[in-house]
Amino acid sequence: MLCNTATTPVNRMVDETPVTATGLDPESAWWLRVLAETGPSREAALARLHELLVRGARAEVRRRGPRVRIAGPELDDLACQAAADALMTITRKLGQFRGGSRFTTWAYKFVIFEVSGKIGRHFWRNPGVPLDAEDWDRLPDRFGFDPAREAEWRDLLGALYRAVDEVLTARQRVVFVAIVLNEVPLDTLVIELASNRNAIYKTLFDARRKLRSALVANGYIGDDSSRSS
Amino acid sequence: MNGWSELDHFLRTDPRDVGCDQAMEMLHVYAELVAAGAPAEQQYPGIAAHLRACGPCGEDFAGLLAAVRGETD
Numbered sequence A: 001m002l003c004n005t006a007t008t009p010v011n012r013m014v015d016e017t018p019v020t021a022t023g024l025d026p027e028s029a030w031w032l033r034v035l036a037e038t039g040p041s042r043e044a045a046l047a048r049l050h051e052l053l054v055r056g057a058r059a060e061v062r063r064r065g066p067r068v069r070i071a072g073p074e075l076d077d078l079a080c081q082a083a084a085d086a087l088m089t090i091t092r093k094l095g096q097f098r099g100g101s102r103f104t105t106w107a108y109k110f111v112i113f114e115v116s117g118k119i120g121r122h123f124w125r126n127p128g129v130p131l132d133a134e135d136w137d138r139l140p141d142r143f144g145f146d147p148a149r150e151a152e153w154r155d156l157l158g159a160l161y162r163a164v165d166e167v168l169t170a171r172q173r174v175v176f177v178a179i180v181l182n183e184v185p186l187d188t189l190v191i192e193l194a195s196n197r198n199a200i201y202k203t204l205f206d207a208r209r210k211l212r213s214a215l216v217a218n219g220y221i222g223d224d225s226s227r228s229s
Numbered sequence B: 001m002n003g004w005s006e007l008d009h010f011l012r013t014d015p016r017d018v019g020c021d022q023a024m025e026m027l028h029v030y031a032e033l034v035a036a037g038a039p040a041e042q043q044y045p046g047i048a049a050h051l052r053a054c055g056p057c058g059e060d061f062a063g064l065l066a067a068v069r070g071e072t073d
Helices: A008-012 A026-035 A040-068 A072-092 A103-125 A136-142 A147-167 A170-181 A186-192 A197-217 B003-011 B020-025 B027-035 B045-053 B055-068
Strands: none
Touching (some): A026 A040, A026 A103, A040 A072, A103 A186, A103 B027, A103 B055, A147 A197, A170 A186, A170 A197, A197 B003, A197 B055, B027 B045, B045 B055
């Protein structure tokens, strides 16, 4: 399948902020210079960059494909969309490139983010995904507790359940239940809760810290070391 | 890893963890350092801590590292 290589929308959204990156390698400097120009040389550079992004997107969806239950034409379509959207982001943010890496590495970053986001949205559209059901019976399996040794871990998971009830805020509980019990991908939860990855991660981070403190305070987990059974 | 240590590992948080936004901002720099064999973790301990704990950012990092190492060819 061929990706659409039209670049007209990108041209209208170019970031006109002066590029101030210093100490660039020659190839990165070339990219910045030619993308800041107008005319055929810029068009050619955009087409070349798009080609690189399509290749990067296809490699990334292939790498993730087996785990995300997307295959065939849909996978390639996702790669093409990711490349096109990444190209728009890159041209819009061109003035924000400060070096520190090759230009192409910085550019690949955006296509990886696009692939991530689009896979999250794909999962969100999947009607079989539970977001708020609380099936605590799945927890032992989620953390690999051996059913044959339930007598050893039953109290621990009971304490965890109580801590979820007692120390988490309502928002922390929603995030914990969705991600830990229902194994909803974090990027999918971001969409469901109209939030962003950083905010959801921070909510889960705080929930983890509070739950661990509760388990430590009640003697279920050592203060500074893992407990083995 | 058994259930106790798996749960403990999941609940353990690293105070150096910079969060998703800062990690993503510097991901291209970090990935090139790692690809070059430079001590990225010592230079950016907060990003390293984050990438160990955050599945989605860790996955993005793995993809970018693969791209940097030429695995897109």
